Amino acid sequence: xxxxxxxxxxxxxxxxxxxxxxxxxVAHEIVERTKGGADIVLLxxxxxxxxxxxxxxxxxxxxxxxxxxxxxxxxxxxxxxxxRTPARALLPTTIPAGGIDDKIVxxxxxxxxxxxxxxxxxxxxxxxxxxxxxxxxxxxxxxxRELPIRPDYVGKNIPTSKAEKVHVHVAEHDSQDAVVISGxxxxxxxx
Amino acid sequence: xxxxxxxxxSVRPLGGAPVDLVVRQGIIASIEAPNTSIAVxxxxxxxxxxxxxxxxxxxxxxHLREPGREDxxxxxxxxxxxxxxxxxxxxxMANTDPVADTAGTVEQVWRLGREAGYVDVQPIGxxxxxxxxxxLAELGAMADSAARVRVFSDDxxxxxxxxxMRRALEYVKAFDGVIAQHAQEPRLTEGALMNxxxxxxxxxxxxxxAVAEEAIIARDVLLAEHVGSQLHICHVSTAGSVEIIRWxxxxxINVTAEVTPHHxxxxxxxxxSYDPVFKVNPPLRSHRDVVAVREALADGTIDVxxxxxxxxxxxxxxxxxxxxxxxxVGLETAVGVVAEAMVRTGLMDWAxxxxxxxxxxxxxxxxxxxxxxxxxxxxxxxxxxxxxxDQLVQRSMLQSExxxxxxxxxxxxxTVVATFLRGRATYLDGAPVPAExxxx
Amino acid sequence: xxxHLLSAADLDRDNALLVLDTATQLAALTDRAxxxxxxxxGRTVVNLFFEDSTRTRISFEAAAKRLSADVxxxxxxxxxxxxxxxxxxxxxxxxxxxxxxxxxxxxxxxAAHRLAxxxxxxxxxxxxxxxxxxxxTQALLDAYTMRHHLAGGTGDLSGRRVTIVGxxxxxxxxxxxxxxxxxxxxxxxxxxxxxxxxxxxEQWPCETTYDLDxxxxxxxxxxxxxxxxxxxxxxxxxxxxxxxxxxxxxxKRMNQLPEHSIVMHPGPMNRGVEIANDVAxxxxxxxxxxxTNGVNVRMxxxxxxxxxxxxxxGSELDTPDPAAAVLxxxxx
Numbered sequence: 001x002x003x004x005x006x007x008x009x010x011x012x013x014x015x016x017x018x019x020x021x022x023x024x025x026v027a028h029e030i031v032e033r034t035k036g037g038a039d040i041v042l043l044x045x046x047x048x049x050x051x052x053x054x055x056x057x058x059x060x061x062x063x064x065x066x067x068x069x070x071x072x073x074x075x076x077x078x079x080x081x082x083x084r085t086p087a088r089a090l091l092p093t094t095i096p097a098g099g100i101d102d103k104i105v106x107x108x109x110x111x112x113x114x115x116x117x118x119x120x121x122x123x124x125x126x127x128x129x130x131x132x133x134x135x136x137x138x139x140x141x142x143x144x145r146e147l148p149i150r151p152d153y154v155g156k157n158i159p160t161s162k163a164e165k166v167h168v169h170v171a172e173h174d175s176q177d178a179v180v181i182s183g184x185x186x187x188x189x190x191x
Numbered sequence: 192x193x194x195x196x197x198x199x200x201s202v203r204p205l206g207g208a209p210v211d212l213v214v215r216q217g218i219i220a221s222i223e224a225p226n227t228s229i230a231v232x233x234x235x236x237x238x239x240x241x242x243x244x245x246x247x248x249x250x251x252x253x254h255l256r257e258p259g260r261e262d263x264x265x266x267x268x269x270x271x272x273x274x275x276x277x278x279x280x281x282x283x284m285a286n287t288d289p290v291a292d293t294a295g296t297v298e299q300v301w302r303l304g305r306e307a308g309y310v311d312v313q314p315i316g317x318x319x320x321x322x323x324x325x326x327l328a329e330l331g332a333m334a335d336s337a338a339r340v341r342v343f344s345d346d347x348x349x350x351x352x353x354x355x356m357r358r359a360l361e362y363v364k365a366f367d368g369v370i371a372q373h374a375q376e377p378r379l380t381e382g383a384l385m386n387x388x389x390x391x392x393x394x395x396x397x398x399x400x401a402v403a404e405e406a407i408i409a410r411d412v413l414l415a416e417h418v419g420s421q422l423h424i425c426h427v428s429t430a431g432s433v434e435i436i437r438w439x440x441x442x443x444i445n446v447t448a449e450v451t452p453h454h455x456x457x458x459x460x461x462x463x464s465y466d467p468v469f470k471v472n473p474p475l476r477s478h479r480d481v482v483a484v485r486e487a488l489a490d491g492t493i494d495v496x497x498x499x500x501x502x503x504x505x506x507x508x509x510x511x512x513x514x515x516x517x518x519x520v521g522l523e524t525a526v527g528v529v530a531e532a533m534v535r536t537g538l539m540d541w542a543x544x545x546x547x548x549x550x551x552x553x554x555x556x557x558x559x560x561x562x563x564x565x566x567x568x569x570x571x572x573x574x575x576x577x578x579x580x581d582q583l584v585q586r587s588m589l590q591s592e593x594x595x596x597x598x599x600x601x602x603x604x605x606t607v608v609a610t611f612l613r614g615r616a617t618y619l620d621g622a623p624v625p626a627e628x629x630x631x
Numbered sequence: 632x633x634x635h636l637l638s639a640a641d642l643d644r645d646n647a648l649l650v651l652d653t654a655t656q657l658a659a660l661t662d663r664a665x666x667x668x669x670x671x672x673g674r675t676v677v678n679l680f681f682e683d684s685t686r687t688r689i690s691f692e693a694a695a696k697r698l699s700a701d702v703x704x705x706x707x708x709x710x711x712x713x714x715x716x717x718x719x720x721x722x723x724x725x726x727x728x729x730x731x732x733x734x735x736x737x738x739x740x741x742a743a744h745r746l747a748x749x750x751x752x753x754x755x756x757x758x759x760x761x762x763x764x765x766x767x768t769q770a771l772l773d774a775y776t777m778r779h780h781l782a783g784g785t786g787d788l789s790g791r792r793v794t795i796v797g798x799x800x801x802x803x804x805x806x807x808x809x810x811x812x813x814x815x816x817x818x819x820x821x822x823x824x825x826x827x828x829x830x831x832x833e834q835w836p837c838e839t840t841y842d843l844d845x846x847x848x849x850x851x852x853x854x855x856x857x858x859x860x861x862x863x864x865x866x867x868x869x870x871x872x873x874x875x876x877x878x879x880x881x882x883k884r885m886n887q888l889p890e891h892s893i894v895m896h897p898g899p900m901n902r903g904v905e906i907a908n909d910v911a912x913x914x915x916x917x918x919x920x921x922x923t924n925g926v927n928v929r930m931x932x933x934x935x936x937x938x939x940x941x942x943x944x945g946s947e948l949d950t951p952d953p954a955a956a957v958l959x960x961x962x963x
Binding site: 387388389390391393394396397400464465466506509510511512514 | 764
């Protein structure tokens with residue numbers, strides 16, 4: 001891991017090449033675990049999960065020559081912390097034309113933390129259709145789960161303190177690919 | 192508080208050079224060099240250093256609500272509020288229930304005022320029976336009664352019928368009376384809720400156009416000229432009204448006019464809050480109108496400041512704008528508001544305040560013993576004002592039964608320190624003198 | 632967003648677009664099988680209607696229910712309100728019932744403002760029409776409809792020309808639309824007989840004309856306001872026939888509109904007075920669509936006001952500063 005130092009007390013834990021390798025591995029695992037990926041639908045959780053889902057779909061096409069449907073699933077209206085923050089703008093929900101009924105849905109998100117986002121996503125999906133199975137792919141699992149949720153595919157496990165913040169940058173949205181940690185590490189590294 | 196003698200040391204009459212004022216038996220007994228008078232035993236001695244003395248204020252336009260709406264105000268509570276505001280006489284408007292349109296009712300008001308003892312309560316008689324505008328009230332009987340009514344008004348309603356107005360103006364000449372007109376053309380103001388202008392359009396509130404006031408004033412000054420009578424215009428609120436009155440006076444027409452403290456200070460922009468404490472009739476007007484009435488008061492085109500003190504119980508204001516009653520209390524805050532609008536701005540000095548709030552209103556109302564100069568031998572109707580002490584307007588300061596003051600929370604630049612009615616303190620040290628002592 | 636929605640002026644461009652974008656997303660959701668979202672579960676929305684308006688009430692009720700809010704309808708007719716209970720006591724009752732939002736329709740201008748600022752209730756207040764003042768959610772649904780037809784469903788309404796015709800003087804719809812559409816960059820023209828334009832309208836951020844025909848060719852959206860028949864008796868205009876001839880939208884006038892332009896009406900319509908039957912039912916008429924859009928826009932407003940944490944009352948833009956309205960200095 002290249003723990004390159006970046007300005008303002010942040011550190012980069014994954015660079016572009018490492019992210020690319022992690023996504024390639026995840027794509028391979030999905031194909032393997034779903035026996036060729038024939039019935040899968042990738043649903044990215046906006047904003048960055050959608051870009052990651054699109055990249056995974058490209059890789060699956062490269063591996064299997066298969067067009068995997070990609071959609072986005074906004075979970076804002078299903079959040080359980082709505083009363084804690086000001087109302088947020090909604091993000092697009094787009095379900096591929098074939099729907100999700102009887103498909104294997106792979107939810108794709110950038111960071112897995114408490115698990116509450118995924119809980120909301122399961123609820124949101126419930127209003128859209130009834131998949132045969134639901135799996136979860138994340139680029140970063142940073143721990144600190146508050147619900148009984150675990151990922152099926154992980155790009156990178158990154159132990160963190162609760163006080164730290166993990167930022168995933170994707171080129172489509174943030175002009176470069178990187179995973180950056182900021183804030184107090186909580187383990188006494190800082191003076 | 193009946194002291195044998197009251198000595199006010201080193202006070203500045205009308206804001207002039209300091210003197211000692213010695214009051215005995217209800218009159219100003221002597222005026223001496225500052226801090227030279229010797230008080231007798233048992234005298235009330237007040238240090239008047241830095242205080243301004245004015246003749247007791249006279250309010251030509253007060254609503255005391257009794258009889259009929261004693262929940263809003265009584266003659267006693269309204270008198271107390273007047274004393275707290277530096278007044279020694281108030282003219283009580285006729286729109287009570289029953290209406291003050293008979294000798295019996297005006298005598299009752301007059302007597303209750305005397306019994307309360309805080310100020311001289313001089314009743315105003317209705318022009319028409321029940322304020323209905325249909326039949327003349329017995330104006331002569333009211334004039335001949337113990338109350339000696341000289342001012343007649345249907346205030347709250349306009350004497351809009353031209354013939355009725357003409358007859359009233361003519362008839363009261365027999366006993367040197369004056370008709371005080373509430374100038375409001377009724378058809379032009381049906382359902383009116385605020386000044387008509389850009390803001391009323393934006394707020395969606397039916398407009399009360401300035402022309403509805405000005406048209407009546409124009410008609411009435413011409414009528415007064417035609418029949419050679421005296422006319423008084425209540426609560427002038429628009430720049431156009433000022434122009435008409437200025438023109439009428441220049442022609443020698445016998446017209447006088449009043450402006451309220453709130454029309455000197457507040458503008459219609461406050462209505463955007465939809466808080467009915469700012470709902471009043473005539474409505475708060477534009478900045479331009481406020482400038483015009485200030486100038487008119489300063490140059491004497493408008494003769495007097497009159498409060499239009501209009502108490503309303505909380506439930507009549509704690510509601511939607513359209514439903515709310517019109518009016519504001521104003522006795523306690525009147526001279527403070529005038530100080531802010533006119534004195535602090537340099538438009539008037541204290542002598543002019545005395546003229547507009549005491550001398551001229553007493554003259555228009557034919558009220559003897561008030562509005563007199565602060566000279567030896569004159570009745571000791573005096574108000575002491577601290578011109579440099581700010582006062583925060585709060586509920587506890589209001590003596591009225593009602594609390595509908597638009598100034599709550601605002602700081603006024605002066606403080607009324609004491610009020611004397613014929614030598615007897617009615618308000619002292621920031622509080623009204625207890626009722627039993629006032630009557631004693 | 633502020634805590635309340637009392638006037639279209641409460642919305643700056645960003646917030647107005649936030650409402651429209653949110654409504655667009657909600658429309659996409661509700662177009663699918665999702666008819667109910669869990670977002671406002673456990674929240675109580677009271678529809679407090681002092682004035683009959685079945686269509687507006689139903690629209691708000693549908694919006695609240697699709698977001699899983701508990702809805703209480705409090706119609707003033709036949710209730711304690713018609714027995715003389717004050718707005719204050721009604722409000723205190725609703726507060727005791729734990730209303731998170733009160734949707735109020737009232738015949739008195741400023742009633743919603745009064746309810747929001749009196750301290751009687753703690754929840755959000757949404758103005759569903761107050762007297763002749765404002766009706767901000769109507770303006771939002773109108774803007775939404777225009778954006779859909781004239782701006783591809785995204786962004787603002789820059790450069791679009793909107794003509795509003797009729798009784799502007801008594802129209803809360805017109806007031807809210809002028810404010811909101813201007814905020815969104817549209818150019819608004821009001822058309823009415825002089826008697827039905829408010830004094831001071833020249834200070835509004837729009838154009839006015841007495842001549843409907845002169846503006847038809849440059850109109851992207853034309854909105855016909857309802858003409859209340861009682862105005863005729865108050866001599867605002869001589870007769871319904873004359874009004875219709877001078878200010879009604881008939882087929883001949885509709886044909887002078889550009890090809891792409893749309894015809895709107897906030898309803899309920901007086902067919903044959905301000906709008907001809909054939910125009911109301913024509914392909915250009917988006918009047919039915921306005922109703923559909925109303926539900927999505929009101930969902931968006933409810934979500935944005937109630938879906939998040941409640942911000943302090945200090946964030947409101949619509950509170951006038953009393954000091955600003957007082958003359959304190961010599962002005963000559």
